[in-house]
Amino acid sequence: MISxxxxxxxxxxxxxxxxxxxxxxxxxxxxxxxxxxGCANWFMAQYREEMEHAMKIYDYLLEQGAEIELMAIDQPQKSYPSALAMFETALEHEKDVTRRIHKLVDQAITEKDHATQIILQWFVTEQVEEEANVSEIIGKMKMVGDKGNGLFMIDRELANRE
Ligand SMILES: [Fe+2]
Ligand SMILES: [Fe+2]
Incomplete structure (x- = not known):
């Protein structure tokens, strides 16, 4: 049981x-x-991963006999000026998520809630990877350019993510 x-x-x-x-x-x-x-494919894969993250916590809460409380989800931004702007926004978003995960870990430590600390460790590691992946894409876009041939090349590479 958790608090x-x-x-x-x-x-x-x-x-x-x-x-x-x-x-x-x-x-x-x-x-x-x-x-x-390619970018569409990459973000769609990201969408699925985030849903899996949500369900990981959902399953854990039910396992712990806690109540699930689903909240209203805000409307996301509809359009961005460029692919680079999307990835830069994605990076800022992931950094925000990382801060939230770390706050949860702090709380689990304060409460001496070992089970929750363990499940959250997975998220701590995942966030390091998430930020690194997005940073790498931003780096490439800045290197080869986020228009024309450069963008075409990166887009083709992002099409490979499963
Ligand atoms: Fe996530
Ligand atoms: Fe994420």
């Missing part, structure tokens, strides 16, 4: 993971509109 306070915070994280999914789904649609099929 009500911890359960509330984890329910809040379900909301954030689902909001992340929503943000990436909108970016996927926007990429498609811009003719960037």
């Amino acid at each position: 009500k306070k911890m359960a509330d915070a984890l329910n809040g994280q379900i909301h954030w993971e689902m909001y992340s999914a929503y943000v990436y789904l909108a970016m996927s649609a926007n990429s498609d509109t811009l003719g960037l099929k």
Whole structure:
């Protein structure tokens, strides 16, 4: 059993993971509109991952006998001026998620909630990877350019993500 306070915070994280999914789904649609099929594929994969993150916490809460409380999800931004702008926004978003995960860990430590600390460790590691992946794409776009041939090349590479 976990505390009500911890359960509330984890329910809040379900909301954030689902909001992340929503943000990436909108970016996927926007990429498609811009003719960037590879970016659309990459953001769609990201959307699915975020839904999996939400469900990981959902399953954990139920396992712990806690109540699930789903919250309203805000409308995500519909369009961006460029692919680079999308990835830069994605990076800022991931940094925000990382801060939220770390706050949850702090709370689990304060409460001496070992089980929640363990499940959150997976998220701590995942966030390092998420930020690194997005940073790498931004780096490439800045190197070869986020227009014309450079963007075409990166888009083709992003089409390979499964
Ligand atoms: Fe996530
Ligand atoms: Fe993420």
